Amino acid sequence: MEILLTREPLSLDAACRAVRAPGRGGVVLFLGEVRPEEKGKAVSSIEYEAYESMARKELERLAAGAERAHGAAVAVHHRLGPVPAGETSVIVAAASAHRAEAFAACREVIDRLKESAPIWKASFAEAR
Amino acid sequence: MEILLTREPLSLDAACRAVRAPGRGGVVLFLGEVRPEEKGKAVSSIEYEAYESMARKELERLAAGAERAHGAAVAVHHRLGPVPAGETSVIVAAASAHRAEAFAACREVIDRLKESAPIWKASFAEAR
Amino acid sequence: MKISVLLFASAREAVGAPSVEVALPASATVSDVLREPRLAGLAGLAPSLRFALNEEFARPDAPLREGDVVALLPPVSGG
Amino acid sequence: MKISVLLFASAREAVGAPSVEVALPASATVSDVLREPRLAGLAGLAPSLRFALNEEFARPDAPLREGDVVALLPPVSGG
Numbered sequence: 001m002e003i004l005l006t007r008e009p010l011s012l013d014a015a016c017r018a019v020r021a022p023g024r025g026g027v028v029l030f031l032g033e034v035r036p037e038e039k040g041k042a043v044s045s046i047e048y049e050a051y052e053s054m055a056r057k058e059l060e061r062l063a064a065g066a067e068r069a070h071g072a073a074v075a076v077h078h079r080l081g082p083v084p085a086g087e088t089s090v091i092v093a094a095a096s097a098h099r100a101e102a103f104a105a106c107r108e109v110i111d112r113l114k115e116s117a118p119i120w121k122a123s124f125a126e127a128r
Numbered sequence: 129m130e131i132l133l134t135r136e137p138l139s140l141d142a143a144c145r146a147v148r149a150p151g152r153g154g155v156v157l158f159l160g161e162v163r164p165e166e167k168g169k170a171v172s173s174i175e176y177e178a179y180e181s182m183a184r185k186e187l188e189r190l191a192a193g194a195e196r197a198h199g200a201a202v203a204v205h206h207r208l209g210p211v212p213a214g215e216t217s218v219i220v221a222a223a224s225a226h227r228a229e230a231f232a233a234c235r236e237v238i239d240r241l242k243e244s245a246p247i248w249k250a251s252f253a254e255a256r
Numbered sequence: 257m258k259i260s261v262l263l264f265a266s267a268r269e270a271v272g273a274p275s276v277e278v279a280l281p282a283s284a285t286v287s288d289v290l291r292e293p294r295l296a297g298l299a300g301l302a303p304s305l306r307f308a309l310n311e312e313f314a315r316p317d318a319p320l321r322e323g324d325v326v327a328l329l330p331p332v333s334g335g
Numbered sequence: 336m337k338i339s340v341l342l343f344a345s346a347r348e349a350v351g352a353p354s355v356e357v358a359l360p361a362s363a364t365v366s367d368v369l370r371e372p373r374l375a376g377l378a379g380l381a382p383s384l385r386f387a388l389n390e391e392f393a394r395p396d397a398p399l400r401e402g403d404v405v406a407l408l409p410p411v412s413g414g
Contacts, residue, residue, distance in 0.1 A: 012140050016159070022214060025163045028234075029140075030227060031155040032335050033148070048334070051264055051327055054311040055334075078334060086150060090335045099158060103235055106156075110227060110335060118308065118327070119334030120265035160414045176413070179343055179406055182390040183413075206413065218414045238414060246387065246406070247413025248344035 001063045002075040003056055010077050010088045018075035019095035026099035028106040030092045036085035043123045045084045051118035052080070062112045072096035072105035078119060089121075129195060130203040131187045133180055138205050138216045146203035147223035154227035156234040158220045164213035171251045173212045179246035180208070190240045200224035200233035206247065217249075257282060259320055261289050262327040267305065270297040280320065287316035289326050304331050336361060336401040340368050345409045346384065349376040359399065366395035368405050383410050 002018040012029065020027060034046045055078075063074040075093040083089045092113070094105035113119075130146040140157065148155060162174045183206075191202040203221040211217045220241070222233035241247075261276045268274050271294065278292045286307045290298060298305065307314045308327040320326070340355045347353050350373065357371045365386045369377060377384065386393045387406040399405070 012144060012157075016140060020161070022164045025161050027159040027161065029155075029157040029159075030231070031144070031157075032227070033153050033155065035153045035225075036150045049265055050334070051262065051308070051311075051329070054308055054327065057311055097163075099160070099235075099238060103158070103231065107227075107231055114335040115332070116313070117332060117334040118264065118329050119332055120330065121333045122265070177344055178413070179341065179387070179390075179408070182387055182406065185390055242414040243411070244392070245411060245413040246343065246408050247411055248409065249412045250344070 001060065001067060001073065003059045003063060004075070004077040005050060005052055005056060005080055006077070007079065007081040010079050010091050012091065015075050015077050015091040015093040019073040019093045021073065021095065023097055024073065024095035025097055026102040027093065027095040028099070028102040030106050030110050031088050032090040032110070033088050034083050034085045038123055043085050045082045046089065047082050047122045048078070048080045048089060049120045049122070050078070050080050054118050058117045059113065062109050062116070066094070066105040066108045069108070070094070070096060070101040070105040072101050074105055074109055076109060076113065078117075129188065129191045129201065131184055131191065132203070132205040133178060133184060133208055134205070135207065135209040138207050138219050140219065143203050143205050143219040143221040147201040147221045149201065149223065151225055152201065152223035153225055154230040155221065155223040156227070156230040158234050158238050159216050160218040160238070161216050162211050162213045166251055171213050173210045174217065175210050175250045176206070176208045176217060177248045177250070178206075178208050182246050186245050187241065190237050190244070194222065194233040194236045197236070198222070198224060198229040198233040200229050202233055202237055204237060204241065206245075257284070257320065257322040259284070259289060260325045261292070261295070262325060264327065264329060266330045267298055267301055267328045270301055271295055272297070284320050285316065286314050286318045286320060286326055288320070298328065301330060305329060336363070336399065338363070338368060338399055339404045340371070340374070341404060341406040343406065343408060346377055346380055346407045349380055350374055351376075363399050364395065365393050365397045365399060365405055367399070377407065380409060384408060
């Protein structure tokens with residue numbers, strides 16, 4: 001399991017490397033991207049705020065739960081601070097011997113992250 | 129939609145770029161990797177053979193079906209010829225406004241690919 | 257007892273500060289922090305707030321101890 | 336009529352060639368290609384073979400026309 005909260009741009013390869021391993025034939029990655037428009041309003045960037053210490057614990061808890069439930073390896077990378085439209089705000093990676101478990105683990109973690117990780121976004125129509 | 133059948137190593141970024149677009153906030157990628165062991169035997173590489181012209185048509189048909197059913201953009205990259213253990217043999221990418229559709233499209237395409245794409249693998253215990 | 261209250265997102269904006277120190281009686285519970293006058297601005301938000309106690313989600317009636325850290329969490333929007 | 340038969344994976348290995356030209360009567364259907372003596376080695380595989388006609392999956396009883404291309408497809412294992 002790997003949890004990364006960073007203000008740097010996220011890396012697809014880094015998230016993938018975090019879960020890959022010889023016996024794990026199936027890897028599933030979810031990327032959340034900042035949409036340039038939300039509820040009809042143009043968005044230039046989204047600011048992500050987190051209760052960082054608790055967010056790390058929550059994400060570790062979610063990832064560990066999915067790893068146990070699905071026998072998968074999980075990584076969650078979330079970007080904090082300003083994220084320009086079109087860039088990636090979160091990556092959830094999951095790997096296991098077969099694809100069913102990797103899909104299930106990845107989906108579970110992103111769904112639960114959106115319910116319980118103490119992270120908030122404030123969208124900005126124009127550059128601040 | 130993008131279908132790629134190639135003997136070159138696959139690229140995660142290329143598959144991702146093929147489906148990303150401003151309005152598509154959710155991207156799901158599935159990577160199939162060659163496992164170094166299968167049914168208890170060591171595998172050094174897997175040779176993928178395809179009825180290429182039909183495989184291309186089948187993959188286009190599958191991708192188009194998933195795009196229509198889920199309102200997603202889909203890309204399928206499959207590697208042909210010898211693929212060393214630990215390397216990626218297939219990538220299915222799907223992107224849409226929200227993650228549910230991206231997960232559904234990605235899963236549907238890889239499941240159907242494994243049922244109907246005229247592609248076969250022959251594993252080799254030692255280097256040929 | 258002295259309790260630290262951390263505020264995030266809309267709660268922070270409503271109060272105008274990222275944290276507030278609150279003095280409460282020994283028998284106080286997590287939700288009692290809302291009695292603090294400086295947090296009066298949260299009245300509107302209160303129904304949608306979740307509480308965390310020392311970085312774990314907590315029930316409003318969870319008991320507090322000296323030095324505990326309570327966080328007021330508006331509906332999250334990560335991912 | 337003259338029909339091209341393409342062979343893949345285990346079918347190709349059983350026959351020892353990637354393709355075979357087959358002569359069939361005008362009323363022949365896709366599965367009739369298996370009558371070709373050079374394809375006798377496929378007997379064991381036949382039950383698990385799927386047919387393709389001009390690059391589309393086809394039923395065994397689909398009618399053939401001069402120059403059609405039939406492919407004999409063992410169970411696939413892509414992905």
